Amino acid sequence: MTRWCRQASALGGLRSADLIGLLRPIDFYAGARDETGTTVQPILALLGRDPVCYEWLSHSRIRGTRSNMNAIPTPSELRPVIEADRAHVWHHLTQHKAFERTDPRVFVEGRGLRLWDADGKEYLDGLSGGVWTVNVGYGRASIAEAVRDQLVRMNYFANSAGSVPGARFAERLLEKMPGLDRVYYANSGSEANEKVFKMVRQIAHRHHGGRKHKILFRERDYHGTTLATLAASGQPQRSAQYGPLPTGFVEVPHCLEYRSQYGSVANYGERAARAIEEVILREGPDTIGAICLEPVTAGGGVITPPTGYWEQVQDICRRHRILLHIDEVVCGVGRTGKWFGYQHYGIKPDFVTMAKGVASGYAAISCVATSEAIFDLFKDDPEDPLSYFRDISTFAGCASGPAAALENMRIIEDEKLLANTLAMGERLIGNLRTLQQRHDVIGDVRGIGLFCGAELVRDRATREPVGEKEVQAVIADCSSQGVIIGATNRSIPRFNNTLCFSPALVATAEEIDRITNATDKALTNIFSSKR
């Protein structure tokens, strides 16, 4: 049933007895849903405009907000929007030729894990906004209100000065990150990573006579879309045709045991870590300042680290005095069931970068967290005009980011979303393993928390990957069933073959099952697997 049909059928009926007592029949607002997103509730617009009732509504099971008191546009009203999008918007990561025959997808509303597009079709989002971002789910009025309140009080001043939410969020964040003491604000994951590269380079110039300037990165990892972060990414299809790229970035081998480069070895984790040390010794330890790694590789294939890997990596960094930069842009702020992915592996990083889940997409914010020892390297010589970190991003001074991030963090704590992520993550990976028994095309299942992947292969014995078109067909089939899942794409030639699952941390058991049931059906439809 489309949204508009449900709205029409819901008019005249309210589920909340409490609310019925408060209603005054002036006119209907038909756009609110309860927290499950399943019911469209008619609420009096006037009731929503009354400050007392508004407050009650905002904190009640049925959430009305000032902004959504406007009626939701109908499909015919949205037609010009789709045409404007087709005519003028250049979408990210998208080949546009198809839009000469089909409509671009435009989403108009979200609640929890549910999304509605401009045709009124409902989707269950198993991908948190396409790229592991909307950790606390759609439609969070309290985040919107926190941002609104902050913006009308004080929206912006360059981050050379402080802000109230900026100071408060830094303090709250660092409580979750023992050993780290300073937060540097930026706007995107790429930018946060590039800030660290600049810090490492400046440390090299000021404290190592220009040596220790190289930065190691790992095959299959991704660190961003700018030229320097592409130079530091192990995904050739992302960087192809964008060269020449900045120099001084050196690749180390991946750690995906399913695709072992060393044959069948007893301790793959230690072997993969040793491969990093081989690169360090080849390049010369005194030329290398830092290594940048994802705790669990995301877009490169959802690669959970093999046993023993991180202990060795940490030890290698310590022995060769190489700073450890952990890219938590995907794993950070709850995705893996801990605040940060690195906290599963006992890692002691020198830098941690984060972005997507920090404010769940309600505002643009990214952070670099680092130690006081690193920070001190930038204030040791106040007389030297070049001694401090001479870097700025205009919008890192926008107070909406930390205001949204504070409320996002409160939600994760109050709703115990880390525990939910662990429980629902168990269910998700368990369901995927059951699918693996039914579908020969699933060669490997990997993941941690609500961050899972299923690698598709033509042949389990040879592990020959399936083609990207078939992987995309699985995604399209799920989409036609009203479920959004993703896949690694245009990253590693021949190996864009891992389905990705990363629902919001508020996911319920029923929603997890719907995601994997749709995948089950899609795999059957595309590969005619035995069931």
Ligand SMILES: Cc1ncc(COP(=O)(O)O)c(C=O)c1O
């Ligand atoms: C691990 C990782 N680091 C960095 C980035 C770049 O983040 P952004 O797109 O916010 O620049 C991404 C984006 O997907 C990512 O997956």
